[in-house]
Amino acid sequence: MLGLQLKLELKSFEGNAQAFRIIFNLLKLNLTYSQAASILKYTRSGLERKPDKDKPLSYLKKKVGYYYSELEDINAMREHLEIKLGHRFPLAYLMEAADDISYCLADIEDGVEKGILDCQKLASKLKETFEYIAGEQASTPLAKNKTFADAVDYALSRSEKEPINKAHEFFVWLRVQLIHPLVEHAAQTFIDNVDTCFDGSLNRALLEDSSVFHHMIETFKSVAIRYIFSTNEVETKELQGYRIITGLLNAYSPLLKYPHEKFLAMVDGSERGGLIEARLYKRLPKKHLKAYQEALKERRSSHDFAVLSFTIAAV
Numbered sequence: 001m002l003g004l005q006l007k008l009e010l011k012s013f014e015g016n017a018q019a020f021r022i023i024f025n026l027l028k029l030n031l032t033y034s035q036a037a038s039i040l041k042y043t044r045s046g047l048e049r050k051p052d053k054d055k056p057l058s059y060l061k062k063k064v065g066y067y068y069s070e071l072e073d074i075n076a077m078r079e080h081l082e083i084k085l086g087h088r089f090p091l092a093y094l095m096e097a098a099d100d101i102s103y104c105l106a107d108i109e110d111g112v113e114k115g116i117l118d119c120q121k122l123a124s125k126l127k128e129t130f131e132y133i134a135g136e137q138a139s140t141p142l143a144k145n146k147t148f149a150d151a152v153d154y155a156l157s158r159s160e161k162e163p164i165n166k167a168h169e170f171f172v173w174l175r176v177q178l179i180h181p182l183v184e185h186a187a188q189t190f191i192d193n194v195d196t197c198f199d200g201s202l203n204r205a206l207l208e209d210s211s212v213f214h215h216m217i218e219t220f221k222s223v224a225i226r227y228i229f230s231t232n233e234v235e236t237k238e239l240q241g242y243r244i245i246t247g248l249l250n251a252y253s254p255l256l257k258y259p260h261e262k263f264l265a266m267v268d269g270s271e272r273g274g275l276i277e278a279r280l281y282k283r284l285p286k287k288h289l290k291a292y293q294e295a296l297k298e299r300r301s302s303h304d305f306a307v308l309s310f311t312i313a314a315v
Contacts, residue, residue, distance in 0.1 A: 006068060009046035014064040016041050024073040025291045033077045037089035040065055040074075041096055059203045060088060069295070087200030097186035097206040101179055104220040105171060111228035112167045119170045122223070123156045129223050134215040142181045148216060151177040178216065185213040255280040267293060 016039070023029045023036055042065030044050075051057055066074050083089055111117050117125070127149045131138045139147055146154070151174065159170035186206040196202040207214055228234060255263075258277050265271035267289075272278050 005047045008049075009064075009067060012046055012064050014042075014046075017046060017064045017066050017070075020066045020070045020074070024070050025295065026287060028291075033080045034089070034091065037077055037081055037083065038091040038095045040089060040092055043086045043088065045071065059205070059208075060086065083200060088202075089200060090198045092200075093190060093197050093202065093206050094186070097183075097190075100205065100207055100217055101182045101186070104217050105175065107224040107228060108220060109167070109171050111224070112171075114233075116228055116231055116233065119156060119159050119166055122227075123152050123170075125223050125227055126152050126219060129226075130215060130219040133218050133222065134212055137212045137215060140212045142178065142212065142216075146177065148178075148212070148219075182207065182213055182216065185211060252280055264296075267296065 019039060020036070023031060042060060042063045044061040044063065044065050046064045046067040048061070048064075051061070077083070078085070081089060108117075108122065112119065112122060130148050134140075134148070138149070141147055142151065154177065155170050155173035158173045159166040162169035189206040189209065190197050193202050207217055254274075254276050258274070262271065262273065262277075266273040266278065266281050273281055
């Protein structure tokens, strides 16, 4: 049963869960439990199935938060910090908000730098999208009596006065005007929900509400998806990336299909391995091989071969 679950887990790659694999196993970063717990956004294990569509989806479990290979570390962290099962660490809410605020404009800025959009067209699309998403709240002042449209227009006017790097100037002033109100709102939301935040049961992000600030974040994401990620240039790169990754997986398939006992013999040096398998093995990153060898030592006593097979595939 565990072997089947691990196979299903391999189909559920998630960057948040991979972060814990890097922290605890691949790089073994010397983080405190408090630091590690602050980036645990989702509380669902890779072995847990996603809830059925006809049932309410818990925000804290909408994605995989960690894999089985890090389960012992996650449980030790929970026990040490007294985090209830299915709950977050309080600082995770603040880290999530900081991440949303810091990177909400990053993809759009990259698109402008690559020439997909210019500042004038971007300004028009931002205001148009925000007005559609925010509705009656579009005219709500954010800070210093400026609305979202006022902030965009001011950033555009500053960029037009810049003789060299107009795009850089546009985003500098857009951030100056919008980041502080977002930070203030996230902080106030944390205070307003301090009991559920400290308990780790608040079932949403600090910036995920019906406020004008949430509409701002949604506007940036919507513009990025519609006018940058959906362009032919970007989609072509995605297709190229898909082809490269598929090619790499196909190239390494002989190693993944190699008999378990023979692979272990290559690991401990008692056998050289097959012609192709030996060369593929030599190309595996040393840090990943070291992580596998250490995991092998830890698991040998329990004879948990399903976990070993999973670790091979994960590496």
